[in-house]
Amino acid sequence: MKFQLKNILAVMAISIVLFSCSSDSDTPVVDELAELTKFKEIANSTHTIELYAHRGALEQGYNEISLRIKDKASGEYIKNATITWIPLMHMTMMTHSCPKSGVGKITADGTLYQGTIVFQMPQNATEYWDLKIDYTINGTAYTVTSIIDVPASAKQRVTTFTGSDNVKYIVAYVEPQLPKVALNDMTVGVYKMESMMSFPVVNNFKVKIDPRMPSMGNHGSPNNVDLTQSISDKLYHGKLALTMTGLWKINLQLVNASDVVLKGESITDVVPASSIYFEIEF
Amino acid sequence: MKKKLYGFVLLFFTSIPLFAQDQVTDTVVQKILKEVIVIGKKTQLYQQQTKPLATVEEYLQQSGKVGMIKRGAYAWEPIINSMTTERTLITIDGMRVFGACTDKMDPITSYVEVSNLSEATITSGQQGGNHGAAIGGSIDLKRNRSGFVNSGWDVLIHSGFESNGNQKIVGSAVNYANNRFYVDTDFMYRDAENYTAGNNQEVLFSQFRKFNISATSGFSFDENKMVEASLIYDKATDVGYPALPMDVSLAEALITSLKFEYVPKSSKIKNWETKIYYNTIKHRMDDTKRPFVPIHMDMPGWSDTYGFYSKATGVFKSHHLMVDLNSFYNRSVAEMTMYPSNPNESLMFMFTWPDVRTLYNALFLEDTILLNSQSSLRFSASVANHFNTVANDLGLESLQIFYPNMKNSKNRILKSISSNYTYAKNGFQYGFGLAYGERAPSVSEGYGFYLFNSFDRYDYIGNPELKNEKASEANAFIGFKTQKLSTKLSSSYFHISNYIVGKPADNMIPMTIGASGIKTYTALDYATIVNTDLNIEYQFDTNFKWLGQLVYSYGQDYKKENLPFISPLRYSAAFQYNVKKFSSEMAVQGNAVHTQYSPFYGEDRTPDYAILNVASSYSFQMDNSKWYVKAGIENVLDAYYSTFSDWNTIPRKGRNFFLNISFGL
Numbered sequence: 027m028k029f030q031l032k033n034i035l036a037v038m039a040i041s042i043v044l045f046s047c048s049s050d051s052d053t054p055v056v057d058e059l060a061e062l063t064k065f066k067e068i069a070n071s072t073h074t075i076e077l078y079a080h081r082g083a084l085e086q087g088y089n090e091i092s093l094r095i096k097d098k099a100s101g102e103y104i105k106n107a108t109i110t111w112i113p114l115m116h117m118t119m120m121t122h123s124c125p126k127s128g129v130g131k132i133t134a135d136g137t138l139y140q141g142t143i144v145f146q147m148p149q150n151a152t153e154y155w156d157l158k159i160d161y162t163i164n165g166t167a168y169t170v171t172s173i174i175d176v177p178a179s180a181k182q183r184v185t186t187f188t189g190s191d192n193v194k195y196i197v198a199y200v201e202p203q204l205p206k207v208a209l210n211d212m213t214v215g216v217y218k219m220e221s222m223m224s225f226p227v228v229n230n231f232k233v234k235i236d237p238r239m240p241s242m243g244n245h246g247s248p249n250n251v252d253l254t255q256s257i258s259d260k261l262y263h264g265k266l267a268l269t270m271t272g273l274w275k276i277n278l279q280l281v282n283a284s285d286v287v288l289k290g291e292s293i294t295d296v297v298p299a300s301s302i303y304f305e306i307e308f
Numbered sequence: 309m310k311k312k313l314y315g316f317v318l319l320f321f322t323s324i325p326l327f328a329q330d331q332v333t334d335t336v337v338q339k340i341l342k343e344v345i346v347i348g349k350k351t352q353l354y355q356q357q358t359k360p361l362a363t364v365e366e367y368l369q370q371s372g373k374v375g376m377i378k379r380g381a382y383a384w385e386p387i388i389n390s391m392t393t394e395r396t397l398i399t400i401d402g403m404r405v406f407g408a409c410t411d412k413m414d415p416i417t418s419y420v421e422v423s424n425l426s427e428a429t430i431t432s433g434q435q436g437g438n439h440g441a442a443i444g445g446s447i448d449l450k451r452n453r454s455g456f457v458n459s460g461w462d463v464l465i466h467s468g469f470e471s472n473g474n475q476k477i478v479g480s481a482v483n484y485a486n487n488r489f490y491v492d493t494d495f496m497y498r499d500a501e502n503y504t505a506g507n508n509q510e511v512l513f514s515q516f517r518k519f520n521i522s523a524t525s526g527f528s529f530d531e532n533k534m535v536e537a538s539l540i541y542d543k544a545t546d547v548g549y550p551a552l553p554m555d556v557s558l559a560e561a562l563i564t565s566l567k568f569e570y571v572p573k574s575s576k577i578k579n580w581e582t583k584i585y586y587n588t589i590k591h592r593m594d595d596t597k598r599p600f601v602p603i604h605m606d607m608p609g610w611s612d613t614y615g616f617y618s619k620a621t622g623v624f625k626s627h628h629l630m631v632d633l634n635s636f637y638n639r640s641v642a643e644m645t646m647y648p649s650n651p652n653e654s655l656m657f658m659f660t661w662p663d664v665r666t667l668y669n670a671l672f673l674e675d676t677i678l679l680n681s682q683s684s685l686r687f688s689a690s691v692a693n694h695f696n697t698v699a700n701d702l703g704l705e706s707l708q709i710f711y712p713n714m715k716n717s718k719n720r721i722l723k724s725i726s727s728n729y730t731y732a733k734n735g736f737q738y739g740f741g742l743a744y745g746e747r748a749p750s751v752s753e754g755y756g757f758y759l760f761n762s763f764d765r766y767d768y769i770g771n772p773e774l775k776n777e778k779a780s781e782a783n784a785f786i787g788f789k790t791q792k793l794s795t796k797l798s799s800s801y802f803h804i805s806n807y808i809v810g811k812p813a814d815n816m817i818p819m820t821i822g823a824s825g826i827k828t829y830t831a832l833d834y835a836t837i838v839n840t841d842l843n844i845e846y847q848f849d850t851n852f853k854w855l856g857q858l859v860y861s862y863g864q865d866y867k868k869e870n871l872p873f874i875s876p877l878r879y880s881a882a883f884q885y886n887v888k889k890f891s892s893e894m895a896v897q898g899n900a901v902h903t904q905y906s907p908f909y910g911e912d913r914t915p916d917y918a919i920l921n922v923a924s925s926y927s928f929q930m931d932n933s934k935w936y937v938k939a940g941i942e943n944v945l946d947a948y949y950s951t952f953s954d955w956n957t958i959p960r961k962g963r964n965f966f967l968n969i970s971f972g973l
Contacts, residue, residue: 207658208705209712241648242603242656243821248813249709267709269758269819272648272656307654 058138062092068159068172072098075159075170078138080203084176086148087183088198088215092140093129095161103137109161112223113143113174117153125196125217125225144198144215144225146186148178181305185278189288194219195280197233199304200261205268206308212266214253214304216280227260234279236293236300237266241273244298268306276304343371343430358893358923360938361468361477361968364417364425364449371430372798372841372859373445375875379955380549381473381503382516383418383559387953389432389800389839390861390874391444394750394808395777398447399439401538402583402619403565404636404668408591408611409556410660410752410759413549417449419542419561419589421520423466423479423494426452432800432839433781434688434726434743438619438632438672441692441722441747443779443804444837451538453524454485454492463973472942472964473503473514491525502548505959506948513548513555513597536567551955552762554607557594563587575622582618602821603649609642609661626679632672640664640751641700644758660759662703664751667695670722686728686741694720694748696772698755706757707772710828714772718754722746722776728783740784749774753808753829760820761810763872763955764827764910767818768810771829778805792847799840807835807865809909835871838862853884862904872909873953876902876916892924893940902952914957917949923966936970 063082068075078092095104109129115122129141149155158171184198201213212235216228233253238244253264268274277300279290290300359366365384368374376384377392388396398416399405407414429436432445439446454462461484468477479496497519504510519542526536540563547556565585571578593607615636622629642661648654670692677685697717698704704716726743749771752759756770785798810827818826844856857880863871882895898918905911923940946963954960 206705207702209709239656241650241653242646242819245819245821246817247709248816248826249712269706269709270644270646270656270658271654272646273653 058132058136066172066174068157068170069098070168070170072168073104073170074098077174084145084174085183086145086176086179088142088144088200090140090142092132092138093159094137094139095163104163105131105135105137107139107161107163109139109141109159111141111143111160112158113145113155114158115145115147115153115155120222122222123225125198125215125227142215144184144196144217145176146184146196146198149176181307183304185302185304187289187302189280189282190286191282191288193288195228195289196225197278197280197302199276199306202266204308205266205274205306207268207270209249210266210268212253212264214262216255216262229255229260230283231255231262232281232285233262233264234281234290235264235266236277236279237268237274238277238293238299239270239272240275240298244293246293271308273305273307275299276306278302278304343373343432344427358895358921358938359940359942359966359968360422360936360970361466361479362422364420364422364428367422368417368428368430368447372843372857373430373432373839374447375873375953377412377873377953377955378951378958378960379413379551380516380547380958381500381511381514381961382518382544382547382549383414385412385415386417386447387873388430388445388447389802390837390863390871392873394753395442395444395747396446397436397440397442398449400449400540400563401451401565402439402448402617402634403563403585403587404440404613404615404638405561405563405587405589406611406613406638406640406751408589408609408640408642409559409593410607410609410642410756411552411554411593411761413547413552413556413593414559414589414591418544418559419563420449420540421479421494421496421522421542423481423496424449424451424520424522424540426450432798433779433783433802434724434745435728435741435783437688437690437724437726437745438630438674439617439634440668440670441690441694441724441745443745443747443777443781443802451522451524452481452492452494453526453536454483454490456487456490456526456528456534457485458487459483459485464970465973466968466970468966468968470500470964470966472961473500475500477968488528489526491523493523494521496520503961503964506943506946506962508946508962509948509959511550511958513550516544516547518542518544518547518559532571532573534569536565536569538565538567539563551958553598553601553760554593554595554605555597556592557596558590558592560591561587561589576624577620577622580618580620582616584616586612586614588612603646605644605646607642607644607660609640611638611640613638626677628676628678630672630674632674633670634672635669636666637668638666639699640666658706658757659700659703660757661751662698662707662755662757663700664755665697665699666751667693667697669693682733683729683731686730687726689725690723692722694722696720696748696754698772703755703757707755707770710769711772718772720748720776722748726781735789736787737789738784738786741782743781743783744779745781746776746778748776749808749829756829758819760818760823761827761910764810764908765822765824766810766812766827767820767823767825769813769826769828774808774829775806775831777808777831779803780805794845795843797840797842799838802837803834804837805834806831807833809865833866835863835865837871837874851885851887853886854881855884856881864904869908870904870906870911872906872911874904874906876900876904876914876952889927890924891926893922895921897921899951905952911952912957914950914952914954917947917951919947919949920944932973934972938968939966941965 062078066077074096076094125144127142155176156173196217198215202210217225247267251265253262280288290302375387429448436446464481466479481494483492499517502514522540524538528534542561544559567583570580589611591609617634619632641663646656672690674688724745728741730739759768780803783800787796811830813826816826840860842858846854861875863874877900880897885892901916902914921942925938927936942964950957
């Protein structure tokens, strides 16, 4: 028990430290790679692309990916590239992409580029993801492609389903990455599948949440705030109340702009869980 | 451990034999405003009470102002003037001690033993507010001390047995005193199995085991200056709470103090006493022995208190003044860990008391003015600063789920003022008074997090934004005393604004499996409580005495809804027969039907009951030792009953034979 508490405190302490680091980033000397761990290098004849993520790996679900482009000849990092990317899932019968953002610079004079990709399914023995990165430097176009490792997440972090409007949706868990016993800020991404290659953000919906602890009588928590879309980042934001540590199942309902529930059920005594949900354990 | 205990007892048996003192004092000394229950002024204790080795709670219950909420056979929660722990104040020689259990399974009285104490001073309402801010009243438990008398060694051994629950009691006291130095030590051990209610029904999980060691030592280093150090160590293990879903595997307290006392000669200041103290309590709830638990959980709690007071009394013409400056700093932490059935899952952890620190500083002034030989006026006033901080961030953020704007600290000013007039002449006495007092919410009321109340089956959430509870009080008494007859009727009326209660929160899901919902603490506009008790004693002749007590209580909120734990009409009557060294007593004790119960707080209608107790005692001398034997039967007719204040209406003890033997060497 004490051990558990220590862990929590340690995680909190680390998160405070991390937070204070990022608030220091106004100072001239910036370590762009603080908090980040390199998980992959992809090379072509001219450049090496370094891929970074907070946890040093990708997994099924929403991933924030940072990258740098290193000129093989000069060893310098390129600061003025224009980048696009296409993740592709190679299944036995078909190939498809997934929801993704554009790739942009974090700071104007930095070397780091950043974007997000939602892998709605994991790799398996025969099916895999690869990532194609197209970039242009001073008018010259380059490309690079590599297989990437996307294992299944330990807990459910993304859900794919067909709504009652017959549209296929993907809802992905974004925040909190370090959940606390507190009223957490919660963020998810909501996307729809227009085609095998197009997964745009869905606008003006609502994501209702009902966090529960299945291991303890399926009790819930108070004062959760359903998630609504923010104009700035297009993601859905709300509040998630976690009254204790442990395994929480966040039951979801996706509601469209005219307040129709497209998928998911309210939790009652006879309906202990919704058909769409996330899980977190801490 | 056991080995150690026996060694300890053996040590006392082999101590130097000395003759015990024999003095007679009144059982209940009726001071004008205070009620004093004599518990154990050394050996005299064992002649004065029906059951000398009863628990502290059983002693306190004799007062018409005190009741007990019972969750089992052990650690009853005292209620004063129908008010529970939050609204009352229990101190040990003026020291503040706070229980470490979120479910009130460890009232302060559970950490002391009868052998530690000489008396309990019960004051109603604001009449004894010098130890802290309370509304309902206070009990100060006074430690046993020999004082600087040349009595030399004094050794006393007691043992007791109770048939119901198979309770075994062993105790001893070793005291030494001369005119410069004294040391009082005592030890007591109790071990009880499950008791049976009337009709031979076993009450499962009602066992308990505890021991208590205490020592007090004083040294007079000048004619009028003395220091005194005191210590109590109390440890209970394997305590069952049949009325609750959990038991206790450990309740441990260390209570220490150091006192300096100065008694100036021929000065207007009569006495100046300063004490510093420290106490620490550890409490561990346990559900591992229960057959059906939906989920296993650990619920430990800790409470540490550091405090001091400095109190001076003086006489200026007709004014008897008292000034008391007192402070304490308390830290209360409690946590809960639940173990999922899948061992690979993370443990479920939360703070139920989020490391709440309380810093309390108060100044109390009292002036008793003797108007003439018959009448006096008493005024008191106090002002206190009560400062709470939530020191644990995880706990603070947990509470902020409910109160997003909550700060980590809260400051409160608590005021009280009271006045009394008393008149006494030729055995006739009366008095009346008015008072106003405030109290801060308790740690649970302010900061508790998902505290399950098995009485109304709600999870309770504290409310840090509660206002202070404010009580206006009126009290009066009238008494008449002749050589044969002694009567006293006293009554208190309380009008309590911002009365703190739990209110169901709509649409909130409880955490505890099987709970009905969540209640958050909130304040009612006001509530009214009245308590009246009548005590009568009649001495037929030198051998034969009759005692009677009748108590009436009333408690309703502003909507005329009943409050919880308001006693129905209760009565007791006893015949006592004393001749030389033999004494005998027959007593009846009962309650009327509990009609003013409160379903909202989980109460139901409790039927009336009456039980019959008998006891006899005999003291004799054998060689150099003085023996005292008392035997009796409680609940002679083996009635199956429970009272209004039995948690979840668990039944009380059925017929019980007891035998207490004490001998002084």
